[in-house]
Amino acid sequence: MERRTASVSGTGSPVDGVLAVAAIVLSLLVAAWALVATLRHRPPDRVQLIGLAVMELLLLGLGVLAGVALAGGEQPGEPGAFFGYLVTLVCLPPLAAVLARMEPTRWGSAIVCAICLVTPVVVIRLQQTWELIGG
DSSP, X not given: OOOOOOOSXXXXXXXXXXXXXXXXXXXXXXXXXXXXXXXXXXXXXXXXXXHHHHHHHHHXXXXXXXXXXXXXXXXXXXXXXXXXXXXXXXXXXXXXXXXXXXXXXXXXXXXHHHHHHHXXXXXXXXXXXXXXXXX
């Protein structure tokens, strides 16, 4: 039997909503931009780095929403996995920026593209681990 927790927004998960959708869309846009740069043999540019910074702000917002829900007494269905995904998610954009700056060739853009393609998957897994109770 599957139970779901209530959330601050009433949708079933505090990490499900506008911020999550915005983070996913922005991540895919930055990935597309970085892919074009990679195919054109261009190093990471300001657009990629600004996109990563904005994406980090959105992901930190998701973390704040999760913190507010936890402070309100809600619990994720899989706490260990949830916190693991949350920490990973918040670390991805800075990691991409650092690695891209260390590799000022087309491969730096490829790194940004790869990490931006992983981010939506981690956002979705974060949402799923909040909603599951009792696996």
